[in-house]
Amino acid sequence: MSTVKVLVIDDEQMIRWSVAQTLRGVGHQVEEAGTAAEGLTAFRQQGPDVVFLDMRLPDGNGLDLLKEMKAHNGPELAVIMMTAFGEIRTAVEAMRLGAFDYLRKPFDFDELEVLVTKAVETRQLRRQVVELSEERKKLFGVENIIGQSEKMRRVLALVDKVAQSETATVLLQGENGTGKDLVARAIHCRSKRVEAPFMDISCTAMPEALFESELFGYERGAFTDAKGTKRGLLELADGGTLFLDEIGDMSGVSQAKLLKFIETRTFKRLGGTMDQRVSLRVIAATNRNLEGAVREGRFRQDLYYRLKVIPIVLPTLRERREDIPLLVKYFLDKYNSEFNKHFAGIDDDALGVLSDYAWPGNVRELRNLIERILILEKADTIRLEHLPPEFVMPELGAGAAHHEGRAPETGGFRLPSTGISLEEVELAFVQQALELASGNQTRAAQLLGISRDALRYRLQKIKGI
Numbered sequence: 001m002s003t004v005k006v007l008v009i010d011d012e013q014m015i016r017w018s019v020a021q022t023l024r025g026v027g028h029q030v031e032e033a034g035t036a037a038e039g040l041t042a043f044r045q046q047g048p049d050v051v052f053l054d055m056r057l058p059d060g061n062g063l064d065l066l067k068e069m070k071a072h073n074g075p076e077l078a079v080i081m082m083t084a085f086g087e088i089r090t091a092v093e094a095m096r097l098g099a100f101d102y103l104r105k106p107f108d109f110d111e112l113e114v115l116v117t118k119a120v121e122t123r124q125l126r127r128q129v130v131e132l133s134e135e136r137k138k139l140f141g142v143e144n145i146i147g148q149s150e151k152m153r154r155v156l157a158l159v160d161k162v163a164q165s166e167t168a169t170v171l172l173q174g175e176n177g178t179g180k181d182l183v184a185r186a187i188h189c190r191s192k193r194v195e196a197p198f199m200d201i202s203c204t205a206m207p208e209a210l211f212e213s214e215l216f217g218y219e220r221g222a223f224t225d226a227k228g229t230k231r232g233l234l235e236l237a238d239g240g241t242l243f244l245d246e247i248g249d250m251s252g253v254s255q256a257k258l259l260k261f262i263e264t265r266t267f268k269r270l271g272g273t274m275d276q277r278v279s280l281r282v283i284a285a286t287n288r289n290l291e292g293a294v295r296e297g298r299f300r301q302d303l304y305y306r307l308k309v310i311p312i313v314l315p316t317l318r319e320r321r322e323d324i325p326l327l328v329k330y331f332l333d334k335y336n337s338e339f340n341k342h343f344a345g346i347d348d349d350a351l352g353v354l355s356d357y358a359w360p361g362n363v364r365e366l367r368n369l370i371e372r373i374l375i376l377e378k379a380d381t382i383r384l385e386h387l388p389p390e391f392v393m394p395e396l397g398a399g400a401a402h403h404e405g406r407a408p409e410t411g412g413f414r415l416p417s418t419g420i421s422l423e424e425v426e427l428a429f430v431q432q433a434l435e436l437a438s439g440n441q442t443r444a445a446q447l448l449g450i451s452r453d454a455l456r457y458r459l460q461k462i463k464g465i
Helices: 011-025 036-046 062-076 089-097 112-141 150-164 180-190 208-216 254-264 291-296 303-308 321-338 348-356 362-376 400-405 423-435 443-446 452-463
Strands: 005-009 029-031 050-054 078-083 102-104 169-173 198-202 239-244 264-267 276-278 281-286 310-313
Touching: 005 011, 005 239, 005 276, 011 029, 011 036, 011 112, 011 264, 029 036, 036 050, 036 062, 050 062, 050 112, 062 078, 062 089, 062 112, 078 089, 078 112, 089 102, 102 239, 150 180, 150 310, 169 180, 169 291, 169 348, 180 198, 180 276, 180 281, 254 264, 254 303, 276 281, 303 348, 321 362, 423 452
Parallel strands: 005 029, 005 050, 050 078, 078 102, 169 281, 169 310, 198 239, 239 281
Antiparallel strands: 264 276
């Protein structure tokens, strides 16, 4: 263990000297103080990692000094109280006020080093927890929801209001890839529940037979393999957020059990008789039309209205095309950092194609595209030739039927009854493709649905005509 700064505050010089000598002997830096005033001055000047504090001082009370030190340094400071026999009740009060531990006089000096080691390790663990919490906020905070369009500004404003409220249920609706999971985590991270668990459950991945035992837990002997008591996901999420993804796929039996829990906030473990009560926020998400499912009898109307206390509808990417440049930049920065690439941006032609594309997979599809380009290409700018053919020729891709609201053409070219020169047709289409692509052979090849080498072959053939 590295050198630790220790402050010893005690009015008995022999105790101070003994503690200081013991800790200096193992390499720690030790300061001493004989009164509360001297101790407070040394504390402010030194900024110790660990304080050994006597309960009784000539000019003050150890508990009062403890309160002042903790108010100044919070959980970062480890204070070990030193108390005489018969003051155990006061020592317990000190623990309640934030003391790390206490030593009863006369104490074993071999304990000192062990206590200092434990105190420093606990401090480091607390720091790591804080750092992990801050990292989680950075990863899933609302600042990671990219968009400045009017629709996204409304969504973000609603997310902030919901996060700061104590509303118990939220319903997120939107197509796949619109970011429902990110919004759910952002609500959690901006709420008072941020230090509590965020439990993510996919309703499509949980078989109905396991739903009750996984969500509610079970008691020993509840079924053949129940060898002991198991806490369910609801108990594990207590105080935090339960995120039920794809709730539109939940079976009717599971819907009834979930509704009962939402209404009462209580449940019984499988095989149990006692009610368990938890405090958590339920966020449900779906890409399905739940109103239609209710009309068709596939989703309970009472559960739908219980979930829809605060509905948030996430717009598709084609409904907020003005956000595409921001998203492209965000994903470029992200994957440049991850893959050690140096793409500076995207050229206007490629950005124009992305802005016109239908995006059936929404933001997730855009993210995957940028990731794929940065993995496969060696360049400093995303250009047309880096885009898959279906982006330049939408009728070739899965998004064709959605492109600008038009259905793809199903008819082909018809051969005139008088016949035609195939070489002249080929020449005409190659010339048109080159004109549309401003001479860019890669883009012209994409427009014709052939490779760049195939286009070059045809150009060579045309020159020989």
